Every structure is written in C-alpha cells, then in structure tokens.
Amino acid sequence: xxxxxxxxxxxxxxxxxxxxxxxxxxxxxxxxxxxxxxxxxxxxxxxxxxxxxxxxxxxxxxxxxxxxxxxxxxxxxxxxxxxxxxxxxxxxxxxxxxxxxxxxxxxxxxxxxxxxxxxxxxxxxxxxxxxxxxxxxxxxxxxxxxxxxxxxxxxxxxxxxxxxxxxxxxxxxxxxxxxxxxxxxxxxxxxxxxxxxxxxxxxxxxxxxxxxxxxxxxxxxxxxxxxxxxxxxxxxxxxxxxxxxxxxxxxxxxxxxxxxxxxxxxxxxxxxxxxxxxxxxxxxxxxxxxxxxxxxxxxxxxxxxxxxxxxxxxxxxxxxxxxxxxx
Amino acid sequence: xxxxxxxxxxxxxxxxxxxxxxxxxxxxxxxxxxxxxxxxxxxxxxxxxxxxxxxxxxxxxxxxxxxxxxxxxxxxxxxxxxxxxxxxxxxxxxxxxxxxxxxxxxxxxxxxxxxxxxxxxxxxxxxxxxxxxxxxxxxxxxxxxxxxxxxxxxxxxxxxxxxxxxxxxxxxxxxxxxxxxxxxxxxxxxxxxxxxxxxxxxxxxxxxxxxxxxxxxxxxxxxxxxxxxxxxxxxxxxxxxxxxxxxxxxxxxxxxxxxxxxxxxxxxxxxxxxxxxxxxxxxxxxxxxxxxxxxxxxxx
Numbered sequence: 001x002x003x004x005x006x007x008x009x010x011x012x013x014x015x016x017x018x019x020x021x022x023x024x025x026x027x028x029x030x031x032x033x034x035x036x037x038x039x040x041x042x043x044x045x046x047x048x049x050x051x052x053x054x055x056x057x058x059x060x061x062x063x064x065x066x067x068x069x070x071x072x073x074x075x076x077x078x079x080x081x082x083x084x085x086x087x088x089x090x091x092x093x094x095x096x097x098x099x100x101x102x103x104x105x106x107x108x109x110x111x112x113x114x115x116x117x118x119x120x121x122x123x124x125x126x127x128x129x130x131x132x133x134x135x136x137x138x139x140x141x142x143x144x145x146x147x148x149x150x151x152x153x154x155x156x157x158x159x160x161x162x163x164x165x166x167x168x169x170x171x172x173x174x175x176x177x178x179x180x181x182x183x184x185x186x187x188x189x190x191x192x193x194x195x196x197x198x199x200x201x202x203x204x205x206x207x208x209x210x211x212x213x214x215x216x217x218x219x220x221x222x223x224x225x226x227x228x229x230x231x232x233x234x235x236x237x238x239x240x241x242x243x244x245x246x247x248x249x250x251x252x253x254x255x256x257x258x259x260x261x262x263x264x265x266x267x268x269x270x271x272x273x274x275x276x277x278x279x280x281x282x283x284x285x286x287x288x289x290x291x292x293x294x295x296x297x298x299x300x301x302x303x304x305x306x307x308x309x310x311x312x313x314x315x316x317x318x319x320x321x322x323x324x325x326x327x
Numbered sequence: 328x329x330x331x332x333x334x335x336x337x338x339x340x341x342x343x344x345x346x347x348x349x350x351x352x353x354x355x356x357x358x359x360x361x362x363x364x365x366x367x368x369x370x371x372x373x374x375x376x377x378x379x380x381x382x383x384x385x386x387x388x389x390x391x392x393x394x395x396x397x398x399x400x401x402x403x404x405x406x407x408x409x410x411x412x413x414x415x416x417x418x419x420x421x422x423x424x425x426x427x428x429x430x431x432x433x434x435x436x437x438x439x440x441x442x443x444x445x446x447x448x449x450x451x452x453x454x455x456x457x458x459x460x461x462x463x464x465x466x467x468x469x470x471x472x473x474x475x476x477x478x479x480x481x482x483x484x485x486x487x488x489x490x491x492x493x494x495x496x497x498x499x500x501x502x503x504x505x506x507x508x509x510x511x512x513x514x515x516x517x518x519x520x521x522x523x524x525x526x527x528x529x530x531x532x533x534x535x536x537x538x539x540x541x542x543x544x545x546x547x548x549x550x551x552x553x554x555x556x557x558x559x560x561x562x563x564x565x566x567x568x569x570x571x572x573x574x575x576x577x578x579x580x581x582x583x584x585x586x587x588x589x590x591x592x593x594x595x596x597x598x599x600x601x602x603x604x605x606x607x608x609x610x611x612x613x614x615x616x617x618x619x620x621x622x623x624x625x626x627x
Contacts, residue, residue, distance in 0.1 A: 040499020
C-alpha cells in the first residue's frame with residue numbers, strides 16, 4: 001500500500017516549488033473538512049431545536065407576531081393529558097412489537113442466507129427488497145391489499161369462509177400498520193451478513209470441535225462477536241420506529257380531503273405520537289403545545305437509548321475499543 | 328494463521344473450488360448447504376415477502392369494473408391503467424421534481440458526508456471528541472423534530488415553495504452516512520496518507536486523489552441512501568412545496584381518488600408501481616457496491 005502511494009506521486013517531489021509545500025495547520029484542515037456539516041448542523045438542527053424549545057414555552061397559534069409566554073404550562077399539559085399519553089403508549093407498544101421482530105428476524109434470515117445454497121443471491125435480493133420500498137409506497141401497497149371490498153386480504157380470508165373485515169377502519173388499522181412495518185423485516189440483513197463475515201472462523205471451529213451445538217455456537221461465539229453491530233442496529237430501529245408517521249397517515253381510508261397532502265381524518269387507532277404532533281400543529285394550530293410535545297419526545301428517545309445501552313450494552317463485547325482505533 | 332483465515336475469507340461470496348485446504352469446517356459447511364430445510368424456509372420467506380408486489384401488479388392491471396370482484400385474476404389485463412395513472416395527476420412534472428431533488432440531494436450529501444467523515448477519521452483538531460459526540464447525538468434527533476421549526480423559520484426567509492431547503496440539507500451531510508465514512512476511512516493504513524504528506528500533498532488533495540477513488544462502494548451506498556430518502560419522503564415536500572412543484576411521493580400518496588374522496592385502487596396501484604420501479608431498479612443496479620459499502624465500513 002505504502003509503496004504504491006509513494007511511487008504514484010513520489011517522482012514529483014524534487015521539482016516541486018517551495019510555495020506548494022506551505023500547508024494549513026492541522027486543526028484548520030480538520031475544521032475546514034467538517035465545516036459544511038458543522039455549519040449545516042448549527043443552522044438546520046441546533047437552531048430549529050432551540051426555536052422549538054422557545055416555542056414550547058409559548059402559546060403561539062402560528063398567526064400572530066406576538067408569542068405569549070406561558071412558562072411550563074405546555075409541558076404540564078403534555079405530561080398530564082390523557083390523549084397525549086395514550087398516543088405515547090401506543091407508539092411504545094408499536095415499537096415493542098416491531099423492533100424485536102425486526103432485529104431477531106433480520107439476524108435469523110442473515111444466518112440462513114449466509115449458508116451456501118442454490119439461488120442465494122436471488123433469495124437475498126427478494127427478502128431485502130421490501131426494505132428498499134419507500135414508506136409512502138409500502139403504505140399504499142398494503143392499503144390496496146387490505147381494502148374491504150377489493151383487497152387480497154379479505155379474498156384470502158374468504159377461502160376460509162371468513163366474512164370480509166374492515167381492516168382500514170376502527171382498531172384494525174393498527175394491525176395493518178404493524179404489518180406495514182414488519183414487511184421490512186429484512187432491513188438489517190445486509191449489515192448482519194457483513195457482520196457475520198467478521199465472526200472469527202478459528203473460534204467457530206474451536207467451538208465445533210468442543211462439541212458445541214448450533215445454539216451454543218450462536219450464544220457464545222456469534223452473538224458476542226457481532227454484539228456491537230446488533231446494539232447499534234437496535235438503537236437505530238427503535239429511533240425510527242418511534243417516529244412512525246407516514247404509514248400511519250397514509251392508511252387512512254379517505255386521505256387528503258382538503259387538496260393535496262392535507263390529512264384531516266386519520267383513524268384514531270393510528271394516532272401514534274408523531275400523528276398527534278402533526279395534528280396539533282396543522283389541524284389545531286397549537287404551535288406551543290406541539291413544540292412541547294416534540295421536546296418531550298426527544299427526551300423519550302434519549303431515555304430509550306440510555307435504557308438500551310444500560311441493559312444491552314453490558315453484554316456487548318468490544319474486541320477493539322472503537323474510540324481508540326486511530327488515535 | 329493464514330491457512331485458517333483463507334477459508335474464512337471465502338465464505339463471503341466464493342464457492343468451494345476456491346478453498347484449497349478442505350478443512351473440517353469447509354466440509355461441514357457444504358453439508359449444511361445441502362440442507363433442504365434451510366432452502367425451503369428461505370424460499371418460503373422470500374415468497375411471502377414478494378406476494379405484496381405480485382398483488383400490487385395484479386391490481387394495477389385490473390379494470391376498474393372488476394376491482395371489487397371475487398376473483399384473483401382479472402378476465403382481461405388493462406394496461407391503460409398505467410397511462411390513466413400518469414394523466415390523473417401531473418405525473419411527469421412530479422417525476423421530474425422527484426428525480427431532480429433526489430439526485431441533487433444525493434450528490435451533495437454524498438460528498439459533504441465524505442468530507443466530514445474524512446475530517447473525523449484522519450484529522451485532528453481541538454474539540455473533535457465533543458463534535459463527534461454531537462454527530463452521534465444528532466442521529467438521535469428525529470428529523471420531524473427539526474422539520475416543523477425549520478418550516479417556520481424557512482417561511483420567514485421565503486424559502487418555502489423553493490428547492491433551496493434540499494440544497495441546504497444536502498450540503499449539511501447526513502449523520503448516518505458521515506458515521507459510515509468515518510468508520511471506513513479509519514480503517515485505511517496510516518502510511519497511506521503519511522506518504523502523501525511527505526510528498527507535500529495537502530489534505531484536500533489526499534482526500535480527492537487517494538481516499539475518494541478508494542471508496543467507491545461507500546459513495547454508492549451514500550448516494551443510494553440519499554436518493555431513496557428524498558424519493559421516499561412525503562413530509563418535507565408536503566410541507567415545503569406546493570402543488571405546482573411537489574414530488575411524486577405526494578402526488579401518488581394523495582392524488583388517486585374520486586371527487587367523493589374514495590380511492591381509485593387500480594390507478595393507485597398503477598401509480599404506486601410506477602413510483603416504486605425507479606427505486607428498485609436503482610437498488611438492483613447498485614446492489615453489488617451498496618452491499619460492499621456496508622461490508623467494508625468495518626462496523627466492528
């Protein structure tokens with residue numbers, strides 16, 4: 001590696017004019033490289049978050065230039081409102097169902113597809129494909145399938161003489177929402193397959209020689225080796241599932257009553273937290289209350305992440321301290 | 328050591344012929360590979376996960392009069408559903424918006440994230456640890472938490488209704504992609520840049536001429552992730568754009584219904600097929616590099 005890098009540009013050294021050798025100090029180069037991200041994050045993440053925090057202390061309706069200060073009243077209301085807490089618990093329920101199935105499902109499928117078999121490439125692609133489909137499309141696909149009159153779901157049930165079910169209304173739509181999210185079950189297999197290649201072959205071999213069966217090899221060799229990746233994946237999946245929004249609104253039987261993209265009658269069963277926030281802002285113009293909900297939600301996410309690190313982090317095994325790789 | 332390692336390398340993609348020393352492990356693997364149960368389960372899962380696509384395509388080809396009918400396949404295929412779907416909403420202008428915005432954002436975010444990832448992986452500066460913690464922290468901020476306040480701010484600056492927000496978001500990079508780049512660039516041997524530094528190359532030249540050409544898989548991964556995130560996004564165009572310049576996601580999601588608000592399922596299915604096909608093609612086209620991009624990031 002070194003040799004090739006040297007020889008490609010090494011010939012130019014003697015003739016180089018001295019001026020070209022003047023370089024920026026290291027720290028300036030560092031800040032130069034990260035400046036697009038740093039400025040962007042300051043302007044597009046930190047500033048809006050700060051603005052949301054400010055609004056959360058007001059009772060603004062989005063119209064007036066005056067933003068009445070109400071102190072902690074919005075927070076008090078968020079934490080005591082039965083409606084908001086029920087949307088939060090619904091979101092946590094959704095996460096509790098979807099995340100374990102997705103993480104375990106991805107890992108099992110990855111282990112299955114890591115074996116040598118005919119047509120493995122095609123099978124990998126087909127199982128991963130639903131994870132590529134954008135959320136807008138997957139919501140619409142399942143909406144077509146679960147339609148009461150023309151959907152394939154009821155036709156399938158009809159084979160077993162079950163009467164047509166109204167999937168997209170009432171409480172049933174929550175089941176459809178779970179199905180939509182679970183369809184992307186294989187979303188982690190690409191990362192899991194990559195992770196499985198890092199399991200030390202010597203250790204697997206040693207375990208096999210010692211008579212460890214598939215379960216014990218998984219438990220004592222494979223899982224410890226890939227645990228940092230599983231932890232990372234779990235945290236990311238929890239965060240994205242908590243934010244579920246698009247499928248929840250697009251499953252509504254009648255969408256966009258007021259022109260393109262204005263949703264007014266989202267079924268109450270799919271009233272997950274982000275849907276509630278959306279309605280507070282755009283249907284009720286409660287900008288202060290909506291902002292307080294966003295801030296509370298951020299702390300929920302931080303708390304969930306901390307919990308995951310607390311309980312799963314202990315069993316994570318780092319072969320190399322990832323923070324010290326190139327220091 | 329190397330003798331043991333070689334077969335392990337082969338398990339990624341290669342086949343038995345490439346493994347010279349047929350170890351116990353290799354034989355066990357080949358036997359396992361013939362396990363009919365594993366193949367059956369894999370095929371079954373693949374079929375179940377593919378069925379929704381099949382039903383979608385069938386619906387897209389069914390005449391409206393047969394949509395509610397109690398049969399699995401229509402008596403005749405109606406290809407005109409697709410052309411109707413492109414006429415019922417301003418399909419082509421929305422497609423143009425989607426292609427333009429998705430590509431613009433993807434190109435910008437791919438390079439901006441690479442720059443930042445390089446900075447975190449190979450350069451030093453005061454406050455680097457804190458800034459890296461900030462990067463990881465922003466991964467935890469749900470996009471929608473910033474989206475609504477950003478909307479309020481951008482409307483003050485008359486940026487709502489324009490494509491500028493996507494330029495700014497793209498230039499700012501994506502935390503997840505930055506993280507992948509950082510992992511990837513960290514795994515390069517130190518000598519690689521040291522040699523170039525001795526030669527007098529500046530960091531920007533090292534980045535452009537040494538690191539970027541070596542990171543094609545990850546560039547593809549970041550581009551695909553970026554493209555899909557805009558192509559699939561519904562909330563930002565719904566908030567920031569208007570009917571005349573919005574994206575296909577908004578059109579397909581809310582355009583196919585009659586005046587009573589009842590969904591026109593065959594057009595919806597046709598539109599959904601047309602909307603998904605580009606994303607699937609992009610993935611199939613880029614799959615090899617995309618997978619390698621994840622595999623080589625050393626998420627260890």
